[in-house]
Amino acid sequence: MSNNIDQHSSIPIIDLAPAHSGSDKDVQNVAKELYEAFKNVGFAYVKNHGVPQDVVDEAFNWSRKFFSLPQSDKDLAPHPQEAWHQRGYSSVGREKLSQMVFDEASLAAARNVPDVKESFDMGRGDDGAPMANVWPPREILPGFQEFLERFYEVCYAAEVEMLRLVALGMGLDKEYFVEYHMNKDNQIRLLHYPTIEEHLLRQGKAERIAAHTDFGTMSMLFQDDVGGLEVEDVSEKGRFNPVPYIPGTAVVNIGDFLMRWSNDELKSTMHRVKAPPLVRDGGDIPKDRMTKARYSIVYFMCADVEKTVDCVPVCWGPGRPKKYEPVNSMEYVNMRMEALY
Numbered sequence: 631m632s633n634n635i636d637q638h639s640s641i642p643i644i645d646l647a648p649a650h651s652g653s654d655k656d657v658q659n660v661a662k663e664l665y666e667a668f669k670n671v672g673f674a675y676v677k678n679h680g681v682p683q684d685v686v687d688e689a690f691n692w693s694r695k696f697f698s699l700p701q702s703d704k705d706l707a708p709h710p711q712e713a714w715h716q717r718g719y720s721s722v723g724r725e726k727l728s729q730m731v732f733d734e735a736s737l738a739a740a741r742n743v744p745d746v747k748e749s750f751d752m753g754r755g756d757d758g759a760p761m762a763n764v765w766p767p768r769e770i771l772p773g774f775q776e777f778l779e780r781f782y783e784v785c786y787a788a789e790v791e792m793l794r795l796v797a798l799g800m801g802l803d804k805e806y807f808v809e810y811h812m813n814k815d816n817q818i819r820l821l822h823y824p825t826i827e828e829h830l831l832r833q834g835k836a837e838r839i840a841a842h843t844d845f846g847t848m849s850m851l852f853q854d855d856v857g858g859l860e861v862e863d864v865s866e867k868g869r870f871n872p873v874p875y876i877p878g879t880a881v882v883n884i885g886d887f888l889m890r891w892s893n894d895e896l897k898s899t900m901h902r903v904k905a906p907p908l909v910r911d912g913g914d915i916p917k918d919r920m921t922k923a924r925y926s927i928v929y930f931m932c933a934d935v936e937k938t939v940d941c942v943p944v945c946w947g948p949g950r951p952k953k954y955e956p957v958n959s960m961e962y963v964n965m966r967m968e969a970l971y
């Protein structure tokens with residue numbers, strides 16, 4: 631059983647350790663817990679996810695080093711003009727996440743409230759990669775690229791284990807999802823939300839990241855202890871609950887692609903980053919109070935770009951028709967990406 635009291639609205643903490651070393655029964659139990667979490671909430675705190683703590687710490691160190699470079703140095707690794715080319719550095723205000731708003735006028739309106747964040751994206755770097763990475767010149771930050779390339783592999787190993795568990799939890803062959811995730815068409819995103827006058831966030835004049843769902847299969851998020859991440863309540867639309875940092879865990883969530891693929895059985899839940907929760911200090915927020923900077927690192931898992939998926943076999947049948955047409959992985963993600971810039 632999950633550790634939480636009301637498993638339909640709060641995010642359970644799931645320990646993968648028994649699945650690493652345990653019996654078939656332990657593996658099945660963990661798989662079921664993960665599946666239930668993704669079906670009911672779309673989110674889980676995952677412990678013993680396979681990315682060692684010292685590696686996570688090192689990733690945050692590199693992220694801090696990168697974002698503290700002079701602006702002119704960060705701009706030497708610019709995110710390409712094309713929205714689908716999710717690589718390199720995006721400065722504060724460049725990207726505006728929108729939830730399924732694709733026409734120009736609505737996108738322009740959404741951009742009036744800026745997301746105050748900067749990001750660096752990377753992905754696979756082999757010759758067959760569908761998009762080239764954009765690295766800063768090596769001498770600017772020696773070791774940065776090498777670390778992220780190793781980190782990517784560590785995250786991929788964790789991904790494979792989670793994909794197997796989700797498949798088992800759904801009653802599928804263990805390799806069912808892995809077979810669509812062989813090429814490592816994934817993405818790592820380093821995020822930095824700079825310090826900002828807190829009242830701007832609280833009054834909705836600025837955002838850290840607007841409410842959205844992720845696009846891909848699943849996402850694994852490492853966050854610092856600043857706070858501000860919130861997930862929409864599954865039983866009360868429009869209500870968002872805080873997702874505080876729990877040491878030793880990653881926050882794992884389902885993306886739209888897997889929700890669609892599973893005929894909406896697994897939920898891709900809205901989330902956002904606001905000001906950190908208020909601490910009761912007895913007074914009003916001083917006008918000039920600054921929030922702490924927040925750092926987070928997301929590993930977005932995506933199906934191989936050339937693969938087309940049709941409804942997962944256990945998610946449809948007599949009395950439960952397929953809701954969606956088959957869809958190609960790259961076409962789907964690109965369609966969603968176009969709305970971002």
Ligand SMILES: O=C(O)CCC(=O)C(=O)O
Nearest residue numbers: 821844853859903926928
């Ligand atoms: O920074 C965070 O905690 C959230 C990031 C996020 O949701 C995203 O990049 O999709």
Ligand SMILES: [Fe+2]
Nearest residue numbers: 842843844901
């Ligand atoms: Fe997200």
